[in-house]
Amino acid sequence: MDLTEQVREEEHFRQVERALLYADDAARKIGEIAARLKKDEASPGLIAALETAADAVRADHRRLMKSVYFRVPPRGQGQLTTEPGE
Numbered sequence: 278m279d280l281t282e283q284v285r286e287e288e289h290f291r292q293v294e295r296a297l298l299y300a301d302d303a304a305r306k307i308g309e310i311a312a313r314l315k316k317d318e319a320s321p322g323l324i325a326a327l328e329t330a331a332d333a334v335r336a337d338h339r340r341l342m343k344s345v346y347f348r349v350p351p352r353g354q355g356q357l358t359t360e361p362g363e
Contacts, residue, residue, distance in 0.1 A: 293345055297338060304334040 311327035
């Protein structure tokens with residue numbers, strides 16, 4: 278990988294990290310709103326909807342992190358081989 282490609286890839290990862298931060302922040306804020314509504318004895322349906330949404334955003338955040346940071350490279354790219362001559 279030449280320097281230009283490396284710089285471009287680093288910028289791409291910065292953008293992905295920004296998206297991850299947005300998702301994490303959204304999940305946290307949704308959870309905080311649900312907690313405030315619960316404290317104010319709001320409709321259980323509203324609280325449940327927000328709690329479900331916060332859980333879904335957290336799950337999406339985890340899925341994105343796994344697919345970005347723990348992805349398996351395509352066959353033949355960056356994999357170690359155990360067979361001689363491969």
